[in-house]
Amino acid sequence: MTENALHPKVDTVPNPVHGIVPILRRTHPELMAEHETKIKLIEDKDATGDVANVYGEWRAKSGRQNMPGILKCFSHRPDFLREVMKFSDTVHFSEGHLNRKTKEAIASWVSYLNRCPY
Known part of the structure; x- marks a missing residue:
């Protein structure tokens, strides 16, 4: 892969399962600061009531333990979060x-091109 102003060189191609966040954190930490959320996220450990229920639904369906940040940004509206899911x-x-697998690979590549951690 070549490096230019819009596309910094990284040491591996984004993994469609794990995304590009680990690569960017390691190779270009300055980019990660640009992606800090302006919305106060409700973390898994702080979720209560309907938010905790929606997080639990997501965990049960996905088999993963931590709600992704891209979904947490909708947590102040649990009704909307359910619709997004x-x-x-x-x-x-x-x-x-x-x-x-192909959709995930495309999404990871587009995220990389846009310097998006998701």
Whole structure:
């Protein structure tokens, strides 16, 4: 991979499962500061009530333990967060012309090109 002003050189191609965050943290920590959220996220340990229920639903469905930051930004509206999760399941994680692995690879590559940690 070549390096230019818009696309810094990284040591590996983004992994579609793990994304580009570990690569960017290691190779370009200055980029990560640009991506700090302006919205106060409700962390897993601080979630109560409906937010905790939605986080629990996500964990049960995904098999993962920690809610991703991209979803936490909707946590102040748990009703909307549920709809975002449904939409994401339909668009990103359902089979169609492209399988999930291919969609994840494309999403990781686009995130890398946009210097987005998600």
